[in-house]
Amino acid sequence: MKKFTKDNINILKQIMLSRRDIRGNKFIKKRIDNDILDEILSAANCAPSVGFSQPWKFVIVKNKEKRDEIYQEFVKENEKAKKIFKNKKIYSKLKLEGIKESYLNLAVFYEKPKKEILGQTSQKKMGEYSVVCAIQNLWLMARAYNIGLGWVSILNPKKVKKILGIKKEYKLVGYLTLGYVDEFLDKPELETIGWEKKKSLKDIKII
Numbered sequence: 001m002k003k004f005t006k007d008n009i010n011i012l013k014q015i016m017l018s019r020r021d022i023r024g025n026k027f028i029k030k031r032i033d034n035d036i037l038d039e040i041l042s043a044a045n046c047a048p049s050v051g052f053s054q055p056w057k058f059v060i061v062k063n064k065e066k067r068d069e070i071y072q073e074f075v076k077e078n079e080k081a082k083k084i085f086k087n088k089k090i091y092s093k094l095k096l097e098g099i100k101e102s103y104l105n106l107a108v109f110y111e112k113p114k115k116e117i118l119g120q121t122s123q124k125k126m127g128e129y130s131v132v133c134a135i136q137n138l139w140l141m142a143r144a145y146n147i148g149l150g151w152v153s154i155l156n157p158k159k160v161k162k163i164l165g166i167k168k169e170y171k172l173v174g175y176l177t178l179g180y181v182d183e184f185l186d187k188p189e190l191e192t193i194g195w196e197k198k199k200s201l202k203d204i205k206i207i
Helices: 006-018 034-045 064-082 088-093 126-144 157-164
Strands: 056-061 104-111 147-151 170-180
Touching: 006 126, 034 056, 034 126, 056 064, 056 126, 064 088, 064 157, 104 126, 126 147, 126 170, 157 170
Parallel strands: none
Antiparallel strands: 056 104, 104 170, 147 170
8 A cells, every 4th residue: 555755745735725616707718638537537436435335426517508507597596595695795796606607517416326335224314425525536636637616506406407307316416617717716715705714623623
């Protein structure tokens, strides 16, 4: 088994610290080569999964018409969200997706099991959490290639599935936008504008 050096550790740390949730106003028109996309998806496929179930499935969405339909669903859901938050003025100024601007969209699904899964008998959500691990792997590898990724959560999963023609045995976990960007911000945008503060180690320890 390979042992890693301090330099390796520092590089990994820099990649994690430099990861950002990218919005549409940052994407540029530049093609992602297929071999790089395969590397990014391979990173997702290396993720840990409960019972070695590997329950993730990916749908690459490049079709303009389907992306336009999904964008319209975002607009509907975003109008609902605007009414929830107190600071409506700041919220309305935020660019919260890059569905049409990114090079491609990536829908990430959880394949519901047809049999009992080792380690998932008590906590049924563990399969979906495994898919989230795959997304994190994918996100970090994309950043290592200087490719931006945005996670669009303001969407109705059932509507997305209908637009993409996905069968009922799959559950949408993440809808991602990928593409090269003009810059990666030094800090997360929501931290910069004061929407939330960065938590310290002290803040995240229960005891």
